[in-house]
Amino acid sequence: MEKFLEIVADALQKDLEEVHFDDKFRDYEEWDSIAVLSLGAAIHTEFGVLIPRNAYDNLMTLDDIRVYVESHK
Amino acid sequence: MSVLEYPRVAITALSACVPQNEMQVVDLGIFTPEQAEKFSETTGIISQRRALPGVTASDLCFSAAEKLLNETGCDRSSIDGLIFISQTHDFYSMPSTGVSLQNRLGLPKTTFAFDSNLGCSGFVYGLFMAASFLQNPSLRKILLLCGDTITKTVSPSDPATYPLFGDAGSAALIERADNATPMRFNLFSDGSGWKHLYIRAGNRNSEAISREPYLWEDGVMRSDFDIFMDGLEIFNFSISQVASAIRQLLEACGLTSADVSYFVMHQANKMMLNLIRKGLKAGPEKLPLSLPQFGNTSSASIPVTLVTQLKDRLTPQDKLMLSGFGVGLSWANCILEAGNIKLIPLMEI
Numbered sequence: 001m002e003k004f005l006e007i008v009a010d011a012l013q014k015d016l017e018e019v020h021f022d023d024k025f026r027d028y029e030e031w032d033s034i035a036v037l038s039l040g041a042a043i044h045t046e047f048g049v050l051i052p053r054n055a056y057d058n059l060m061t062l063d064d065i066r067v068y069v070e071s072h073k
Numbered sequence: 074m075s076v077l078e079y080p081r082v083a084i085t086a087l088s089a090c091v092p093q094n095e096m097q098v099v100d101l102g103i104f105t106p107e108q109a110e111k112f113s114e115t116t117g118i119i120s121q122r123r124a125l126p127g128v129t130a131s132d133l134c135f136s137a138a139e140k141l142l143n144e145t146g147c148d149r150s151s152i153d154g155l156i157f158i159s160q161t162h163d164f165y166s167m168p169s170t171g172v173s174l175q176n177r178l179g180l181p182k183t184t185f186a187f188d189s190n191l192g193c194s195g196f197v198y199g200l201f202m203a204a205s206f207l208q209n210p211s212l213r214k215i216l217l218l219c220g221d222t223i224t225k226t227v228s229p230s231d232p233a234t235y236p237l238f239g240d241a242g243s244a245a246l247i248e249r250a251d252n253a254t255p256m257r258f259n260l261f262s263d264g265s266g267w268k269h270l271y272i273r274a275g276n277r278n279s280e281a282i283s284r285e286p287y288l289w290e291d292g293v294m295r296s297d298f299d300i301f302m303d304g305l306e307i308f309n310f311s312i313s314q315v316a317s318a319i320r321q322l323l324e325a326c327g328l329t330s331a332d333v334s335y336f337v338m339h340q341a342n343k344m345m346l347n348l349i350r351k352g353l354k355a356g357p358e359k360l361p362l363s364l365p366q367f368g369n370t371s372s373a374s375i376p377v378t379l380v381t382q383l384k385d386r387l388t389p390q391d392k393l394m395l396s397g398f399g400v401g402l403s404w405a406n407c408i409l410e411a412g413n414i415k416l417i418p419l420m421e422i
Contacts, residue, residue: 044312
């Protein structure tokens, strides 16, 4: 669990204290087209999971991403 | 598709041409300095060359070809064929730009010439076409011209595309060479992914075409003549397909990544290329990058990388894995020996 947040924080260049599971990641100031790729790359590297657009658009919070990743590892 | 093997064919000379007009990502007016730094850190792109009005992809390819023909002393009357690969042709539909280049380059009327509409995979596909044609013993020399002025088709409001692309043209002389080590290819297509990277204008089924920018669903202002790119889908495609396709080709040839001297990849973005490289268990020294200075130069990116990064570094025995992937979706790989390829210094117009 903690590891997931560390990966997110690292990918988005945020401090670990700044990211929480119930955060709506699209509201982050750092969220842009590069952040999408950085997070995608980090998730693929760590978990071997790629998130397709049709699934991605339905993920609202970091916990949504975690659940998706957990169920597709 | 299985691996395709073409003996008795070689790239004997390669040149590339870029516009003189150089722009730094930080000066494009789309990013704050902090955002530009982050963009460059992730994509690897620091600057690119942007063609000024009036300069076309065919102009860049023409200049590259002129230089190649002059420097090699190649007799123009000996050119059997010309293939022009681009997605920024001189005309939207007709006539074919490749045919006009036959005339501009002073090639004989016996030269066959045509266009092929491919982007990031274009150089490898073009090499495949040329190598196929040259199996006909009556053909000896083919000019493969690949180039694009993609910067003219990106919205200045689109942070995903505007700072990503650069313009370039290239020319390769591909010849029948009886002693050459065979080139080996594998090629792929997945048209289901067309909507991940496309330009809406020109779609014959689309009635409303706007030259004026308007707000698209992704929140970006662009016209119907500007590229739309779903970066996430292109990323997923590249990561899931490219390394495995390269591994398939290596396995079929009885080779491993360790046997490859250089992976000369389409210059998509650095983060993606490094993930693919790691998937191939190859070190960074095997991945030459031209994108810091030139950005993603579409169909010319492999030639630009070869002439700018590997000139004076290749030995004839070096094994090169060329890999093009992107718009279409389309992807292709070729493994070949460097042989006596003459890499001509990059030119600017």
